[in-house]
Amino acid sequence: MKARSIILRGAAVVALMTAPAYAHHGATAYDLSKTITSKAVVTGLTWTNPHCLLHFDIKDASGIVTNWSVELYNPLYLTRAGWSMKSLKAGDDITISFHPAKNGGPTGYIRVGEGKVVLNGQELSLAQR
Helix, strand or coil, X not given: CHXXXXXXHHHHHHHHHHHHHHHCCCCCCECCCCCXXXXXXXXXXXXXXXXXXXXXXXXXXXXXXXXXXXXXXXXHHHHHCCCCCCCCCCCCEEEEEEEEECCCCCEEECCCCCCEEEEXXXXXXXXXX
């Protein structure tokens, strides 16, 4: 009975540890042949694994505001590139370039060398140092 309990607990721990790996999907949901570049206003930065998320509003030519969420790299990667969880805050005006979602939703993805975030005229690098 005791051995069975240990095995079940061990299996539960393994299942919980591997769950984040299943969430990782790569860039297949995004149209890497298209890039959107726009001025935007930051609404938040979610600093979490497996990917950080940058949330921002873009106003189109007719004045309609859309809230976007763009997938960045993980916190360790971004820290090595010089970012911190305080690099961007709600209300910051930025210029952003990113690949949009294939399904047309307000989500996107930034890859090193193909997307960028510019704050106060300075690009926040995505390349690790």
